[in-house]
Amino acid sequence: MEPPEMINAGELVLKRWEPEWSAEVAAAVQESLPELAPFLPFATPDYGVAEAQEYAERSAANWAAGTEFNYAIFTTVGDLIGSIGLMTRPGPGALEIGYWMRTPWAGRGRMTAAVKVLSRVALSLPGVERLVIRHHPDNHASAAVAAKAGFVEIGREGDDVTREFRGPA
Numbered sequence: 070m071e072p073p074e075m076i077n078a079g080e081l082v083l084k085r086w087e088p089e090w091s092a093e094v095a096a097a098v099q100e101s102l103p104e105l106a107p108f109l110p111f112a113t114p115d116y117g118v119a120e121a122q123e124y125a126e127r128s129a130a131n132w133a134a135g136t137e138f139n140y141a142i143f144t145t146v147g148d149l150i151g152s153i154g155l156m157t158r159p160g161p162g163a164l165e166i167g168y169w170m171r172t173p174w175a176g177r178g179r180m181t182a183a184v185k186v187l188s189r190v191a192l193s194l195p196g197v198e199r200l201v202i203r204h205h206p207d208n209h210a211s212a213a214v215a216a217k218a219g220f221v222e223i224g225r226e227g228d229d230v231t232r233e234f235r236g237p238a
């Protein structure tokens with residue numbers, strides 16, 4: 070199973086992570102800390118270029134190993150505005166999706182568009198029957214994105230709501 074390295078999503082382009090974006094990623098994370106920090110443990114005031122570089126290298130290794138497929142999200146004019154990825158950790162038949170958006174570009178439907186496109190691409194991969202997202206119950210923005218993209222709640226475990234998507238209704 071290998072997803073495409075680049076995906077066109079209307080006004081967005083998803084591109085497999087590259088280390089040369091690390092300075093921009095570090096700036097994006099710092100700029101978005103108030104929104105990211107409550108829900109993403111990596112988002113701290115110490116997150117800098119070295120951490121972004123390490124993430125890119127881990128993403129490359131995991132892509133090669135077939136366990137994680139991470140993309141940066143760009144506008145069509147080349148602004149790096151967020152991150153989205155697929156993980157095999159739910160086990161056979163399923164992929165888990167995760168994402169964050171750079172704050173100045175948030176609230177305008179962009180992540181919903183990215184999730185919709187990546188979900189449909191993921192479901193076209195061999196052996197993938199369903200997509201899963203896990204989010205904190207207080208993460209109303211993530212819940213709204215998932216719901217708008219067609220993910221329905223299937224359970225709650227500890228601090229997480231689990232939703233799944235099996236294809237357009």
Ligand SMILES: CC(C)(COP(=O)(O)OP(=O)(O)OC[C@H]1O[C@@H](n2cnc3c(N)ncnc32)[C@H](O)[C@@H]1OP(=O)(O)O)[C@@H](O)C(=O)NCCC(=O)NCCS
Pocket residue numbers: 104105108109167168169170171174175176177178179180181182203204205208209210211213214217
């Ligand atoms: C979740 C996140 C990616 C959304 O990105 P985005 O580009 O703003 O998403 P969209 O614009 O497509 O949709 C956001 C939706 O959340 C809603 N929303 C935003 N903040 C909200 C809040 N505090 N309460 C309720 N709804 C909220 C918006 O109204 C919108 O829904 P609507 O179109 O029905 O009005 C972004 O908020 C983020 O990066 N959050 C921090 C990281 C994170 O939580 N990642 C997910 C971990 S599971």
